[in-house]
Amino acid sequence: MTDLPAAVKPLAAFLVRRHSDQLRSICLSPDSKLHYPLYVDFAELMEDDPPLARLVFSQPTEYLRFFDQAAVWAHKVILGDLKDPEIGIKKEFIHVRIDICGSPLECADTFPRIGCVRVKHRGILLTLKGTVIRSGAIKMYEGERWYSCQKCRHSFLVYPELETRNSIQLPSYCPSQRSKFCGGTKYNYLEGSITCHDYQEIKIQESTHVLGVGAIPRSILVILKDDLVDIVKAGDDIIVTGVLTARWSPDLKDVRCDLDPVLIANHVRRTNELKSDITIPHDVIVNFKQFWSDFKDMPLKGRNAILRGICPQIFGLFTVKLAVALTLIGGVQHVDASGTKVRGESHLLLVGDPGTGKSQFLKFAAKLSNRSVITTGLGSTSAGLTVTAVKDGGEWMLEAGALVLTDGGLCCIDEFDSMREHDRATIHEAMEQQTISVAKAGLVTTLSTRTIVFGATNPKGRYDPDQSLSVNTALSGPLLSRFDIVLVLLDTKNPEWDGVVSSHILFEGEPEKDETDENLSNIWPFPMLRRYIQYVKENFRPVLTKEAETVISSYYQLQRRSATQNAARTTVRMLESLIRLAQAHARLMFRNEVTRLDAITAILCIESSMTTSAIVDSVGNALHSNFTENPDLEYITQERLILEKLRSFDEFPDIEASTLGL
Template sequence: MQTSRLPSEYIREFDKYLRKTCLDRIKEISAEEDDTAHYAVEIDIIAMQNIAPDGCAALLHDPQTALPLLEEAIQNLQESFTDNPKANVHARVCHLPSTPAYLKQNISALRNRDVDKLLSLLGTITRTGSVMLREVTREYICSKCKNTIVVTGDISQRGAFAVPTRCPRSCPGTKFVPLDDVPPVCREYQEVKVQEKVQHLDVGSIPRSLIVILTDDLADTVKPGDDVVVSGILYRRWNKPLIVDSRSDVELMLVALHISSNNEKKSFLHQLTARNLILKSICPQIYGMYLLKMIVAMSLIGGVSYCDPSGSRIRGESHLLIVGDPGTAKSQILRYAAKISPRSVLTTGIGTTSAGLTVTAVREAGTGEWMLDAGALVLADGGVCCIDEFDGIKNHDRGAIHEAMEQQTLSVAKAGLVCTLDTRATVLAAVNPKGGKIYFGGDQLPITVGIASPLLSRFDVVLTLLDQKNEQWDRQLSSFILNGYEAPSMEKADKIWSTERLRQYLYYIKTDLKPKLSPNAQTLLSKYYTMERASALVRLAHSHARLMFRETATALDAVFAIAAVEASSDTHEVVGGMGALHAPFPENPRQEFEKYARFILGKLGLEDAGISFYEDDAPVDS
């Protein structure tokens, strides 16, 4: 901030920006009836750069001085058109320049030069403390001359007040006592912990965390698992008083000025024309596995969630369990699924406890307050939780995830903290068969995986990968590896999608498309379903319709939903007479589909039902 310029000049700069971009919002706040509530005015730094460049530079380089001037300009603008201006109006600075100096994707990138500067931080909320009241100002009186001094608490030091040592009137008084008859001025205060995103880290790096302070209208606006962009001022916080010849205890913290969700929709201009091209783009270094990749894609996309008349939420997330011999690429599939999901957590069942999967109660060192630290399922809310070696989770720890997988919530009662957290995550898990042998048949499945039936029933699909001897498959696989992980028959026009493009497409169809079942799809599913698989079939049909970029789940989607469910039963040879492991991508997808569809219609006795697979079908209202 240029010291040669007067504060009034900056106020005029800010006023010019506010009148051009924020006038309607300030008038709206002035018309509100509640005078005690806190109100926010969003300040777009990029827009201010074009309208008031000097004010923008002052905010970026000296926010502690410029921010009070900005809020004073807001107050003056209120007073220009109302006799009753609101006192608690806050400038929420956002949209900082996307440069390394102001946008920090990793907490480990913070340096000493960033202290007292305005910056933005990307991360995930892992812990939220209780919303408390913080005393903002306190009045002291000089015992000598009775002069009153107003002291503001230092928010970077947990609201501590620096008691005056000398009277500003230059009297010899050095003793000051607080005024007890003055009511305290308090505001909301909350501490949360933000962890840097795993996707932005190098291999082997440990995710770091940072304390973020939320005040006034920002308090209690986020929960564990939220991906956020936080804009604020970076401070140092001393955890204990400075003592000579003693090591100091200092940490960095960010006082938030603005916080928002980072799940913004990204534009996607190219429509899907070939579903198999997308499936080939999933873990392209693995040859074939057409059925597995299709079911993984359907699980990542999920169905449409809704609330029944009683208000209970029916989950749309479709859980998948992969059971296979060692060396069948289960771990690679899980890692790639976590990579293409906008929000993901990858863990292993060996050594994992119920607290690591759900939440754990920890005591904050500075305040002694109990807080909840989010586990894998809470952090994956709205995304995918990939758990390798799922059978490695101990039996008494598995019970903690029953509610999280079915009701998509987590009821917590620890250390006096009673609450409910959302766990709307898709669970992709992988296990090796017990004893190295896969037993087929519905009654034998718990024996194969060593997982009890109640937990097993939470998975919509339990896919088995059986590594059988197959000379033709081994020849094709060896050719794929020797050709540099490119199938000999793959044309140049069939270039696979990049990871970023695939992630954008999956996120788009998952958030924007809400398909409904067509009459033909309802006929197929109602004729096929068993009671415990009804919801799973609907979810899988919805997810395949989304994969095909449609608003209606047709009979074609119903057939592939049935194929996915059949893959988890004793009829494991579903596609082309081969198991899920040895299922190559069909050279003629339509011909293969029609062959399987005729087989399904024949089994269900619907050959003469007149079901159409390719014509557009009107959705059924539900």
Template sequence: MSDTQADVDASMLGAMQLFLETFYGKDIARLHAEGGETTSVHIDMHLLIDYNYELAMHVLERPSRYLPVFNEALVAAQRKSVQTGLAGALAVVNESAQVRMRQLPNHPALMRTKMPGSEDAGRLLSVSGTVIRTGVVKMMETHKTYACRSCRGTFTVRAEIEQYNYIPKPTRCLAGGEEFCKSTEFLAAPGSDQQQQQQHQQESCTDYQEIKIQEQVGKLALGTIPRSIVVILEGDLVDVAKSGDSATVTGTLLRRWRPVAAGERPDIALVLRASSIDVHSGEQGGLLVVTDDVRDAFRRYWQRHAAAPMRGRDLLVAAMCPQVYGLFYIKLAVLLVLISGVARADPSGLRVRGEAHLLLVGDPGTAKSQFLKYAAKLIPRSVLTTGIGSTSAGLTVTAVKDGPEWQLEAGALVLADRGLCCIDEFGSIRDAEKSTILEAMEQQSISVAKAGIVCKLNSRCSVLAAMNPKGKYDSESPLSINTALSTPLLSRFDLILILLDSRNDVWDDRVSSFLLAGGKDDALDRPSDEDDWSFETLQAYIAHVKSSLDPESTPASEQVLTRYYQIQRQRDPTNAARTTIRLLESLIRLSQAHARLMFRNKVRVEDAVMAVVLMESTMLSASILGKTDALHTTIPDDSQAFYAELETLVLGRLGLEHLLQPT
């Protein structure tokens, strides 16, 4: 190293140490506290840029060189704290402590949603994606100490991360420089004492794990195959992320290749050596941010429609899949499933899911696939697949052999955790593989026992499935016969809506006019431009109500749901699989979702009534409202009057006329 470079490094070391002492004194104190478990300090890159722009640019452009210098500065700051007595009498210096960079500026050159290329090698980047594979945790030797037999000097050789952590054998003595000793004989043992060897092993080894992250499918163009990249985790970063997690990894992009061997072609690949990893565990995978201005716009919208809230709701429903004419109940049901209810957990740890599931059973040409595609676009974290092309491993999790070891690779239900999984042609899934999704739909987890790996993965997602009936739909036969699905699988769907393409001259004329007009429906009278819901606004609204509203039931709504459940238990012998306690839980989830849709924290009678009305589309053989045609429905001209009729009819059939609201 030249004197000039040494002076630069010394200057950088001093600046880094002063930065750490100024802004991260408390973190340094936790590092060398007696019995402390902290082994790293997370640095906010925005703060470093504001403090010293030149220093930050050096770290961003040459992290492989200056991050180790930052680690030296952290150890030096600990030593100074111990020497001055600020850390206490029992404080010790954590020599293996590391600095971890996070919160890079939101610039396209630094924050990536697409996998970086070879031109970015050597730079510090943040890459967002979904964890699709996690490897086992190993022990990696970071360096090895050698003793020269000639001059008795010792020197350290570090592992080459670019060559799969290979520690090359030295070809000459590095203890005192080339002019001092040219010996080629060394001893690898750090000492003859067993205690010395154990201490050296603890200092020179660290935990090591490799994971693979993939580009988020929802942000790619149609037909694009998502790319993936291997991420190297070391130290306290191992076991932070699991398969299916959405994560942002900040690290150094490196080129990695196997050691050169005769007769073998060198295989060079890009890897990301992580400096920090942030797992987004919140709703929607942390992929959508709703600003305060957008929240205020939502509040103003419902204030304008306070006198006629059902009209405000119907304008919102009309924005759902606008290229399809009518199908009011279907659009409302899909919207409620995307919003879903509130998960509950008791002190024992038993969790009742809040995510709702919907199955669309209908004749060909009833826009089932259109709803699935539109819903997958609305939810940032979603997976769209088809039953004919899916296996049990593709839906849940598969074991992949990578070299001598087995690793778990996440399937569709795991990748859709905290999001939506859309399965088209649901009836085409093989019978032997339908049972694999039973646990995922109800317990919201997937138990794995493959290739010696036994674990559980989260699948907390809503399932939106579509299929054609088996032959011509027979209203007199139970759902299990018409759909050829098992009763345990049917009972896990909150709603099963039937779309029968019966002949209707008036309906055919309306649909024809709608299509010939270019898919524009001018029947809705919107009072102002602010009532016109765009795709982005609807997407933000769903994310906002899911994350901020937790509706609680009221005694009146509980009476409606309980009475309806009791009547269905008595009057529906042909659909016994649907009239279990899961029916009541489904009603609760749908009423909570409708309350969220109405921007409320309380579940009112109208929410319970709409949950009952939607449930009626499932049970054609024991309906309290008569035969319900879910296909031939349009948005009512007078939403308030239409709801008032439904409320009077439902509460009257349930014997709860005293709950009718005064007009």
């Protein structure tokens, strides 16, 4: 209807030069009415034409429209160049999506925290990182439309204004660029010229990892249009690039009308699968391999060196540190014969007297995980833990809770016993099926919760060893059976232990320490431990050997026969827990094969979490478990004891208990 603006031609030339492949695939797509994205890297544009790149950054509202027009024009050029033009179809809507990540613009001014967004950021191309906490329904709105001046017949496009909730404001005078000023004030709407757009509102919140203590995480509304709608859901981590603007809040009774900041998205990237928070350089991986090469003949001593790095401020508690490591690493998710997914994530529950360091382990585990939320049972309603339906501006939306926000991460719940009965029931499905089914306010959906649950609770009154775990914790059997490991930490009066612990606390940081311990703790500082856990989770998928399968199967049958008090814990879930823990230990030991050593260690973990052991009578209190000087030698004794117990089964072959050659 009108000639293309001068700014469109260099943009179109850039697209034809650099993105002809994308334009060709758009030409060959069959649907002419769809909105197609065309992805452009800002660093590439900056390299090709710096002045043009600066204009796109500083005046995005205008130049992103020019870019879209240039994309349509460039695609027509490519369409004409096709050998067989009949196979190509002319498209009406192509949107250029600009990715700033990795470009020179990735700095504090253009990549601020959500809480640091200010008026100075308005009108420039801005990039924000956060977690989707709310996703609205997909709507349709009327976008740009054509008008013509009654006086000079000049046709022009009018765009809706977001500030006044997409209302159309006609210009005061005819915007024609002719030499003689028109001055017309009356316009005719051109029939059938309205372009309709898909429209969705989401709310993103900044990650708690970037906040200091006492800071409240801020959130901002993001508007998605056309091909961007419905590509993210509640709980997703995203990086969104767009234009910051403002709009008037809804006119409600007795509520002041304010301008709310809004980001109109141009490019959205999901970062759930990207492990960008933890970078693992090649030299660090070489160090890992060298470490295991050094401990080839003493693998368990090497393992204990790693475990010493977990919560180093707490003395001893070897069993708890091993359980935390195995829980964070987890097993391998697989699909069974019926097509049902069997979870790979493990869950851990610490039951103990006050002052036994439960909350310390929770906080340290949360720091080790690249995605985590810490909450308390009493402080969280079922909505705060799972998902809630909220009404915003007359529309119902789903808002994600702690378990959904930690999808693919760790959810730490302190004071687990103080949850209301209704709230406990809501996390049953989240822990086992790893989904949350929602049916609230007409919104029926299923959300993903592939999260590790790490709970801590005090026993109900004085812990009674003669009673079952359900009675002592006031937690139901079905809920307890979902935890792979339940460790009991009892603060019994042991003068020897009290003396050692007090010495550790009083002389912490002093130079007079055992040299070997000092060397071992220096090998695994916190950043390296975090990288190690991430690396073994991503790169190892251990497979069970026949020997390990036989050990696990025999132990499970023995437990089923001898289970009296812990009948709720001794279910098929315990068998799955054994497999997960054995796989996690194989990963911890830097292996892709689950050996007898891993199976025996998994059994020892399960034995430690049982109040009455089927095999090891001298497991003792997990609180008083300490690191031994020669773990490999001690393991041989434990292995012999377990194998002798299991040898009573015909299914178990006669295996000599000997040191494992790894």
